[in-house]
Amino acid sequence: MVITPDSQPYIQTIDGWWYNNQVAEVAMLRLDIIHAEVSGNKWYKLKHNINYCQKQGVNSILTFGGAYSNHLAATAAMAQMSGLRSIGIVKGKYAEANPTPTLLSCINNGMQLVYVTNEEYRQKNDKGYLLVLAERFDNPLIIPEGGANALGRVGAEEIVSLIPERFTHIAVPVGTGTTLIGIVNSCNDDVAVIGFAPMKGGAYLNAEVKPYLKSNRADSYHIYDDWHFGGFGKHNEELISFMNQFYIQHNIPLDKVYTAKMMYGLKAQIEQGLYPQDVKILCIHTGGLQGNQSLSGQLQY
Numbered sequence: 265m266v267i268t269p270d271s272q273p274y275i276q277t278i279d280g281w282w283y284n285n286q287v288a289e290v291a292m293l294r295l296d297i298i299h300a301e302v303s304g305n306k307w308y309k310l311k312h313n314i315n316y317c318q319k320q321g322v323n324s325i326l327t328f329g330g331a332y333s334n335h336l337a338a339t340a341a342m343a344q345m346s347g348l349r350s351i352g353i354v355k356g357k358y359a360e361a362n363p364t365p366t367l368l369s370c371i372n373n374g375m376q377l378v379y380v381t382n383e384e385y386r387q388k389n390d391k392g393y394l395l396v397l398a399e400r401f402d403n404p405l406i407i408p409e410g411g412a413n414a415l416g417r418v419g420a421e422e423i424v425s426l427i428p429e430r431f432t433h434i435a436v437p438v439g440t441g442t443t444l445i446g447i448v449n450s451c452n453d454d455v456a457v458i459g460f461a462p463m464k465g466g467a468y469l470n471a472e473v474k475p476y477l478k479s480n481r482a483d484s485y486h487i488y489d490d491w492h493f494g495g496f497g498k499h500n501e502e503l504i505s506f507m508n509q510f511y512i513q514h515n516i517p518l519d520k521v522y523t524a525k526m527m528y529g530l531k532a533q534i535e536q537g538l539y540p541q542d543v544k545i546l547c548i549h550t551g552g553l554q555g556n557q558s559l560s561g562q563l564q565y
């Protein structure tokens with residue numbers, strides 16, 4: 265079965281007044297419109313994993329995530345579309361009695377959810393634990409949290425084929441860094457990649473991604489963690505109001521976990537004069553809009 269996107273991604277220009285014309289161009293690559301349930305970078309990170317299952321005759325996928333995880337929701341939807349069974353190991357038991365909208369969409373797409381304690385969840389990369397899970401669930405393809413595997417990185421490289429040559433900088437939000445790695449490895453040598461980590465202390469990711477980068481690309485990116493708004497998944501009124509304004513101004517819905525913090529941070533950097541006047545920045549809209557469901561009533565979209 266071949267899975268096809270709802271819509272083809274496109275590039276949308278951001279008006280010069282938004283960045284005081286302090287750089288030559290800011291635009292956004294709209295990956296968020298690819299698919300209603302598999303928006304953004306998850307489509308690219310998962311597609312080769314799905315292909316692998318189909319080629320190898322593996323009939324199920326097991327992966328990991330929290331109660332608001334875009335990756336879990338995307339995996340459930342993509343597995344469903346491909347006729348694969350899916351199992352989600354969910355961090356924490358608190359959502360079991362009262363599933364979040366994210367988990368409800370997983371359930372609707374046929375994902376079997378297994379709620380584990382935070383302590384058990386911490387074993388998510390341990391070989392022994394993965395062997396136990398493989399046996400218990402009849403040898404599924406096990407995809408790490410966030411889709412952070414080699415097939416995910418290969419898929420992320422394909423995003424670059426959507427990016428015209430004129431851009432000097434590519435801005436991307438960073439969770440596991442899988443998307444950033446794919447982009448850094450496949451874009452032209454003279455392009456700089458700007459990563460925005462939405463968690464406290466996220467600069468540690470600068471070192472985490474390095475082993476996966478081609479050696480000549482090791483200095484062509486930087487991950488900033490200044491705009492975490494209190495930590496991963498946290499937000500405040502300022503961020504919500506920024507998201508509403510951005511939507512009214514550009515008709516682009518941002519997600520509260522990743523892309524809102526990236527655009528807020530990028531605007532601040534441009535205002536601080538971090539970039540020369542002639543740079544052209546393409547921001548990747550990595551999707552994640554399903555996560556906004558928990559903000560009911562606060563957004564104008």
Ligand SMILES: *Cc1c(COP(=O)(O)O)cnc(C)c1O
Binds near residue numbers: 437523550
């Ligand atoms: C998962 C996700 C990311 C993080 O991607 P990584 O490849 O793990 O760095 C960024 N943005 C959105 C909207 C996501 O859902």
